[in-house]
Amino acid sequence: MSRPPTFTPPPCATPRTLHTARGDFAILDALPPKTTEGTEDTKGTASTGAAQGAESRKGTGNTGDTAGTVLLLPGFTGSKEDFIALLEPLAAAGYRAVAVDGRGQYESPGPDDEAAYAQEELARDVLAQAAALREAPADAPGPHGEAHRPPRLHLLGHSLGGQIARAAALLEPRAFASLTLMSSGPAAITPAQQSRAKILADALAALSMDVVWQAMRAMDPPPPEDTDTGGAKAGGGDDSEALRARWLRHNPAQLIATSKQLSTEPDRVAELAAAALPTHVISGESDDTWPVPLLDDMARRLHAHRTVIQGADHSPNTDRPEETAAALISFWNHLGDITS
Template identity: 60%
Template sequence: MSRPPTFTPPPGVDARRLQTARGDFAALDARPAGQAKGTVLLLPGFTGSKEDFIALLRPVADAGYRAVAVDGRGQYESEGPEKDELPYAQDELAQDVLAQAEAVGGTPHLLGHSLGGQIARAAVLRVPAPEATFASLTLLSSGPAAISPSQQERATMLTDALAVLSMAEAWAAIQALDPPEETDLDGDALRERWLRHSPAQLIATGRQLCAEPDRVTELAAAPLPKHVVSGERDDTWPIAWMDEMAERLRAHRTVVTGAEHSPNTDRPAETAAALIAFWDRITSGS
C-alpha cells in the first residue's frame, strides 16, 4: 500500500472535480505560474489515490507543466458501485482515462503508477492514433504482465477476504498481518482512504493484476515516446522484468536510487527531476 507523506494539498494545488463525459472524478490540479509547456495526467495504483502524487505536483508545475492527479472510478474520492464489478473491467477504466484526457485538454503526457500503468497502457492501445491523444506514456513501477507470484498470493488473499469481510474488517486484518511502516502520516488518514474505496473496484482490479497478459509488443508499436521508471528494488514486478520491458519498448529507462515500489513517495524530488527531464526533451523536440 502506498503511503503519501500527507493528504493535505500544498499551496497552489487545488482539489477539484474533473468533469468528463463519463462522470466526475476527484482530482488534484497544480498549474504553473505562466504559460504551461503541457499537461500531465497521473493515475494511481492499486489501493492508492491521487494523493500518492502529492509530493510531485508542485515540482512538476514549477517546471512549467500543469499536473492533474485523479482518483479512478471507485478509488477514494471518486464514486463507483460497491458491489458490481463490471464497471471496473480494464476496458471501462481505460475509457475513463480517455475521457479524463479529453477533459484536461490538449495532448497530455500520461503517467500510471503500478495498476495505473496497466490501465494507462490499455487506454493507449484502445485508440487508433494514440499520438493524437497523448504526448507520451510513462510506466512508473508498472510491469509487462501479471504481478510476481508472491504478490499474486497477497492480492488473491485480499480479494477473497473482501468477498466475505466488510472494508473495516479487511483493514483490521491487513494491519494485523502487515503493520504500517513508520511514516509521518497519521494512520487514520490511510484507514479513511481505504474505507472510501469501492470493494468491487479492489476485487476487480486485484484480479486484473493477477491475470494481466503481456502486451508489450502491442505497446511498442504505438508511436509514442515511452519512459519506464522504477525504484532500485521492487517485489511487485522484479527490476529485471522492467529492464527487459524497457528494452522491448525502446523506452527511456530511469531507476531511482533509494526507492522501492513507489518512487513518487519514496524519493519524490529525484523522481520529479527524472520525469521533468523526459517531458522537457519531448517538448524541445530533442
Template identity: 55%
Template sequence: MTSHSAAPSAPPADARTYRLRTSRGEFAVVDVPSAAGVAEKGVALLLPGFTGSKEDFTPVHAPLAARGYRSVAVDGRGQHESDGPVGDESAYAQTELARDVLAQAEALGRPVHLVGHSLGGQIARAAVLLDHSPFRSLTLVSSGPGRISVSQEQRVKLLRDALAVMSMAECWEAILAMGPPEEVGGPARGVGGREHLRRRWLNTRPAQLLATGRQLCAEPDRVAELAAVPLPFHVLSGARDDTWPVTDLDDMAVRLKAHRTVVEGAEHSPNIDAPEPTARALAGFWDGLAPDGF
C-alpha cells in the same frame, strides 16, 4: 506493492481539489498549476495504483510545478473519492477504466503526458492502446509488462478472499491486526498517515478492488502491441521492487525503446519514496520531447 518512507501530507497551496466532469462521469482530482512566474510547458495526468489514490502523487506536484508542468492526479472509478457501482465488477473491467482515462484527457482539453503507477500504468497502457491521440507521452511508473510477481499474487488473493466474507471495515481491522498496513500487503503506502489510509480504504468500492486485483494477477504481456504505438515512452522505477522484478522493467524499456529511469533509494512507489528525483526525471523526459511528442 509497498513502500516505506514518509512524505509531505499536504498539496501545494495553489492546488485545486474538485470533481472533473467528463463524458463518463465525474472524477475527484487534485490539480496543481505550474509555479507562479513559470510558463506552463504541458499537463500531466497521473493515475494511482491498486488500493491507492490521487494523494499518492502529492509529493511530486510542487517540483513538477517548479519545472513548468501542471499536474492533475485523479481517483479512478470507485477509487477513494470518485464514485462507482457498489457490486458490479464488470463496471471495473480494464477497458471501462481505460475509457475513463480517455474521457479525463479529453476533459482537460489538450494532449497530456500520461503517467500511471503500478495498476495505474496497466490502465494507462490500455487507454493508449485504445486511442493514443489524447496523449503526448506515456510514463509507466513501477508497472511491469504483465502479471504481478507470485508473492504479490498471493497477497492479492488473500485480500480478495477476505473481501468475499468480510466488510471493508472488518478487513481494515484484520489488516491492522497483522501489523502496519503499509507492511503487510494491504492498502498501499500513501501520503497523509494512517487516518488517510483508513479513510480511502473505506471509501474504495470492494467491486473495484476485486476486479482490479484479478486484472493484476492475469494481465498478459502487451509490450509488443504497445511498442507499435507512435508515442514516446518512459519506464521509471525504484532500484528495488517486489511487484515486478526490476530486471523485467529493464527488459520492457528495451522492448519499448523507452527512456529508462531508476530512482536510487526508492522501491515500488518512487513518487513517495524519492519525490524530488522522480519529478526531475519526469520533467526531464518531457523537456526532451519535441512539441509533437518526439
C-alpha cells in the same frame, strides 16, 4: 499499500471535481506559477532538477500556455494523494499536474458491480479525463491573443495505474504526447503477489472493509515516524486514521476486479511498441511486484527511456519524490524540445 508523505496538497494544487462524458472524478489540480512574459516564478521548487526544468521552460507558466499537462493515475489501493509530493516540482517546471482518483477509488464514486471496473472501462475513463482536460473555454486565448492551443497531455500510471494507462494508450495512442510506466510491468504481478491479491479479494468478498483493514494493519509494519498526513494526532506521525479513511472509501468491487486484473494481465509490450508512443519506464532500485530486471527488459522491448531511482522501492513517487520529479521533468522537456 502506498503511504503519501501527507494528505494535504501543496498551495499550487486545488482539490476539485473533473466533469467528463463518463462521469465525475476527484482530482488534485496543480497549476504552474503565474508568470510574466519571459520570466518564471520558481518559488517552492522542491529540487535542483525541478528548478532546472523550470529554467528550460521560461515563459510557459500560467499565462494561457504551459509546458504541457500531466495526468497521473494511482495504483492498486492508492489514490491521487500518492502524487502529492510530485505536484509542486512539476508545477514549478511549467507543467499542469492532475492526479486523479479513478472510478471507485477514494473520493471518486463507483458502482458496486465488478463489471464496471473491467480494464477497458477504466481505460475509457482515462480517455474521457484526458478529453476533459484538453477542453478550454472559447474565450481562453493564448498569451498573445491567438487561439487557445490544446495542451500536450502526458500520461503516467503507477503500478495498476500503469496497466490502465497502457490500455488507454493502446485504445487511442494519439490522445497522448507520451506514456510513463512507473513501477508497472509488462504482464501479471509476481506469483507471490498474485497469492496476496487473491487472499485480499477473497476477504473483501466475505468481510466488511473495516474488518479487512484491521487484518491488514495487524500484518503491516509500523508507519514511519516522520509521516505527516495532515490528519494525524497532534505530536505524532501515525498515519493510520488518514489511511483508514481512504481505504474505507474505496469501493470493494473495484478492489476485487482490479486485483484479478493484476494477476491475469497479458503481456502487451509488442502492441505498445507498435504504437510508437514515446515511453518512459521508471522504477525504484528494488520492486517486489515486478522485479527490476523484468522492467529493464520491458524498457528495451519498448525502446523506452529508462530511469532507476536509487533508494526507492515500488513507489518512487513517495520514496524519493524530488529525484523522481526531476527525472519526469527531464523526459517531458526533452520531448518538448524535439517537437517544438
